[in-house]
Amino acid sequence: MSNREIHDRLARRYEHGFETAIETDIVPPGLDESVIRLISEKKEEPEWLTEWRLKAYRHWLSMEEPRWAKLRIEPIDYQAISYYAAPQQKKRPRSLEEVDPKLLQTFERLGVPLHERARLAGVAVDAVFDSVSVATTFKEELAAAGVIFCSFSEAVREHPELVRKYLGTVVPYTDNFFAALNSAVFSDGSFVYVPKGVRCPLELSTYFRINARDTGQFERTLIICEEGAYVSYLEGCTAPMRDENQLHAAVVELIALDEAEIKYSTVQNWYPGDEEGRGGIYNFVTKRGDCRGRRSRISWTQVETGSAITWKYPSCILRGEESSGEFHSVALTHHRQQADTGTKMIHIGKRTRSKIVSKGISAGHGQNTYRGLVRVLPTAEGARNHTQCDSLLIGSHCGAHTFPYIEVRNPTAIVEHEATTSRISEEQLFYCRSRGIDEENAVALIVDGFCRQVFKELPMEFAIEAKKLLELSLEGAVG
Amino acid sequence: MLEIVDLHVSVGGTPILKGLDLRVPRGEVHAIMGPNGAGKSTLAYVLAGKEGYERTRGDIRWDGKDLLSLAPEQRAIAGIFLAFQYPVEIPGVNNAYFLRTAVNLKRKARGEPELDAVEFLRAARERLRLIGSDDGLLQRGLNEGFSGGEKKRNEILQMLMLEPELAILDETDSGLDIDALRLVASGVNALRSPERAFLVITHYQRLLEHIVPDRVHVLAEGRIVASGGPDLAQRLEREGYGWLAERRRASEALG
Ligand SMILES: Nc1ncnc2c1ncn2[C@@H]1O[C@H](COP(=O)(O)OP(=O)(O)OP(=O)(O)O)[C@@H](O)[C@H]1O
Ligand SMILES: [Mg+2]
Numbered sequence: 001m002s003n004r005e006i007h008d009r010l011a012r013r014y015e016h017g018f019e020t021a022i023e024t025d026i027v028p029p030g031l032d033e034s035v036i037r038l039i040s041e042k043k044e045e046p047e048w049l050t051e052w053r054l055k056a057y058r059h060w061l062s063m064e065e066p067r068w069a070k071l072r073i074e075p076i077d078y079q080a081i082s083y084y085a086a087p088q089q090k091k092r093p094r095s096l097e098e099v100d101p102k103l104l105q106t107f108e109r110l111g112v113p114l115h116e117r118a119r120l121a122g123v124a125v126d127a128v129f130d131s132v133s134v135a136t137t138f139k140e141e142l143a144a145a146g147v148i149f150c151s152f153s154e155a156v157r158e159h160p161e162l163v164r165k166y167l168g169t170v171v172p173y174t175d176n177f178f179a180a181l182n183s184a185v186f187s188d189g190s191f192v193y194v195p196k197g198v199r200c201p202l203e204l205s206t207y208f209r210i211n212a213r214d215t216g217q218f219e220r221t222l223i224i225c226e227e228g229a230y231v232s233y234l235e236g237c238t239a240p241m242r243d244e245n246q247l248h249a250a251v252v253e254l255i256a257l258d259e260a261e262i263k264y265s266t267v268q269n270w271y272p273g274d275e276e277g278r279g280g281i282y283n284f285v286t287k288r289g290d291c292r293g294r295r296s297r298i299s300w301t302q303v304e305t306g307s308a309i310t311w312k313y314p315s316c317i318l319r320g321e322e323s324s325g326e327f328h329s330v331a332l333t334h335h336r337q338q339a340d341t342g343t344k345m346i347h348i349g350k351r352t353r354s355k356i357v358s359k360g361i362s363a364g365h366g367q368n369t370y371r372g373l374v375r376v377l378p379t380a381e382g383a384r385n386h387t388q389c390d391s392l393l394i395g396s397h398c399g400a401h402t403f404p405y406i407e408v409r410n411p412t413a414i415v416e417h418e419a420t421t422s423r424i425s426e427e428q429l430f431y432c433r434s435r436g437i438d439e440e441n442a443v444a445l446i447v448d449g450f451c452r453q454v455f456k457e458l459p460m461e462f463a464i465e466a467k468k469l470l471e472l473s474l475e476g477a478v479g
Numbered sequence: 480m481l482e483i484v485d486l487h488v489s490v491g492g493t494p495i496l497k498g499l500d501l502r503v504p505r506g507e508v509h510a511i512m513g514p515n516g517a518g519k520s521t522l523a524y525v526l527a528g529k530e531g532y533e534r535t536r537g538d539i540r541w542d543g544k545d546l547l548s549l550a551p552e553q554r555a556i557a558g559i560f561l562a563f564q565y566p567v568e569i570p571g572v573n574n575a576y577f578l579r580t581a582v583n584l585k586r587k588a589r590g591e592p593e594l595d596a597v598e599f600l601r602a603a604r605e606r607l608r609l610i611g612s613d614d615g616l617l618q619r620g621l622n623e624g625f626s627g628g629e630k631k632r633n634e635i636l637q638m639l640m641l642e643p644e645l646a647i648l649d650e651t652d653s654g655l656d657i658d659a660l661r662l663v664a665s666g667v668n669a670l671r672s673p674e675r676a677f678l679v680i681t682h683y684q685r686l687l688e689h690i691v692p693d694r695v696h697v698l699a700e701g702r703i704v705a706s707g708g709p710d711l712a713q714r715l716e717r718e719g720y721g722w723l724a725e726r727r728r729a730s731e732a733l734g
Contacts, residue, residue: 427567434527435581436555449571
């Protein structure tokens with residue numbers, strides 16, 4: 001293969017690997033209280049939030065990194081990371097016309113056009129570039145319905161009372177090492193508030209893009225659905241191809257009051273590193289939903305194809321009576337990627353229900369671990385859980401591991417767990433090929449079939465996107 | 480024209496086909512019968528290009544071209560189709576989507592426009608009517624939880640949609656009830672044409688009452704040991720394979 005061909009192939013495999021040349025306002029690497037004050041100041045935050053960050057930071061100092069159960073990981077030097085990077089803009093843009101065209105082009109190239117004429121139909125987008133939100137579309141339409149959808153920083157400025165009321169109530173800064181770090185240094189993210197009885201008229205979506213070098217991304221998302229409200233939210237992520245690892249440590253908090261429903265979907269395609277495992281994003285995320293109200297519902301759907309290392313367990317606290325939590329996941333690891341992902345379903349209220357569908361795909365030297373906790377507390381009379389956990393192996397150097405933790409402290413609870421591991425068989429491949437479908441497409445087809453149950457939970461456009469992503473990520477997995 | 484000359488094939492180092500000769504001109508239907516384990520499915524797999532079937536001697540030509548040098552998917556595009564004895568299940572893969580993909584790959588190779596979902600469905604329903612099935616199977620996972628008979632019908636549906644030039648049917652009749660057998664046979668007959676060749680592997684004369692073959696061959700111990708007209712199948716049905724072995728022993732004794 002010529003250099004050009006190799007380059008083309010690589011580019012096709014990770015088509016989002018480009019870098020945007022833009023002046024960046026970047027804080028020098030390192031972390032101490034003055035850096036945190038600086039971030040807070042740059043974002044014009046109120047005093048209480050600065051104090052909250054500092055408390056989180058002091059707590060973080062007392063914590064230790066988690067021990068990586070099933071992950072092999074290089075030590076992270078937290079003083080070598082820059083904690084704030086923002087594209088330089090003279091002033092805060094008031095409208096799309098004031099946004100640097102380079103930024104708009106970047107998102108356009110990523111398939112997320114922000115211009116009025118080209119915007120995705122029926123989807124409102126908040127575009128986050130490194131540490132800041134660039135633009136949010138359809139704001140007026142949403143405002144008319146009473147829905148607030150904006151960047152986290154804007155929410156702090158415009159709706160401080162809501163932020164203060166809910167921030168950290170689902171994931172306190174003491175929760176874990178990365179949640180503490182995030183609470184100290186979080187930069188931007190999305191804020192969603194759907195008032196009582198409102199069905200959000202659009203899909204909401206945030207697109208996260210890491211561009212700057214040697215930075216971490218620490219976004220914070222907070223979604224609140226009041227009584228009887230409904231919202232469907234989707235996040236997508238990419239980063240340039242680089243030889244160094246980059247850290248992404250986000251926190252997502254969801255709050256559903258009585259009869260409210262939140263659907264949260266993720267298509268995660270951070271740069272996974274190359275065939276030898278150089279570079280890629282470390283994706284350590286704390287995502288938790290709180291079903292506070294009775295009959296509230298939260299469902300997580302995730303398609304994880306990127307990152308060198310993924311470590312995340314979107315969870316549901318099923319507090320309200322008859323509340324329900326769902327987790328639908330496709331996690332793919334190829335080459336040297338490692339994923340340790342799953343969910344936690346904590347049943348507190350009576351007759352709470354949870355459903356877990358996890359599909360793990362391993363190819364190359366990929367290592368894929370499902371780790372899930374189902375905990376039924378004594379109060380959770382009549383709680384039910386069903387867990388289905390399937391692994392698909394492609395080739396003989398990869399691995400799939402399943403660690404279900406089940407703790408039931410109420411005798412009326414019913415908890416079911418099913419697990420399967422399979423390989424793509426020679427018979428299946430031959431059958432497809434004998435119908436004219438070549439091996440690579442046959443693998444894509446079989447994998448797509450394997451993931452069907454999860455894909456059908458995604459909004460249509462994203463299901464197509466997810467399918468394409470899997471195809472690209474699996475290129476070269478056989479033969 | 481399919482021409483197989485002195486074909487020797489080993490599986491895992493064990494010789495299975497041992498000097499097989501066979502010619503099937505376009506426009507003809509040839510039946511292959513023979514005892515269990517004789518190598519009938521092996522022949523079918525070799526024609527379709529399954530891995531692990533090693534040709535140690537001999538040749539297979541289709542229209543004079545070397546078939547064995549083509550990958551399975553290339554053979555499919557070239558018009559070879561195998562209806563499997565045991566079709567495999569591929570969970571979650573929508574049956575209609577799978578078949579439309581296959582049909583469109585072939586159309587593309589021929590420079591014909593691809594079928595969209597609506598056109599495909601119309602065409603598939605037409606074929607399904609021919610073999611007396613409703614379209615319930617189309618929206619299920621590929622062969623997923625299909626009964627034995629449903630799997631066989633699905634193979635025939637694929638054949639009717641793909642319109643192959645050389646169709647190999649490996650025991651498509653086994654597992655079918657009597658009505659289904661007749662319908663499947665009428666499906667095959669509908670496709671018969673001067674352009675197409677069929678190789679129908681079966682254990683039973685009954686199928687051949689509906690699909691009347693031009694030639695009947697007996698495959699035993701890796702070779703074609705007898706060939707004849709439809710009456711050969713009738714005699715096998717009455718007398719089994721014993722007399723053939725006897726005849727062979729006698730001719731070997733004569734030297
Ligand atoms: N993978 C394999 N490894 C070893 N032997 C094999 C393999 N596949 C087939 N064989 C053997 O090859 C021989 C021929 O098998 P084949 O399936 O072609 O027979 P057949 O004529 O189709 O039989 P049936 O009428 O039962 O379908 C059998 O003895 C079988 O056991
Ligand atoms: Mg057989």
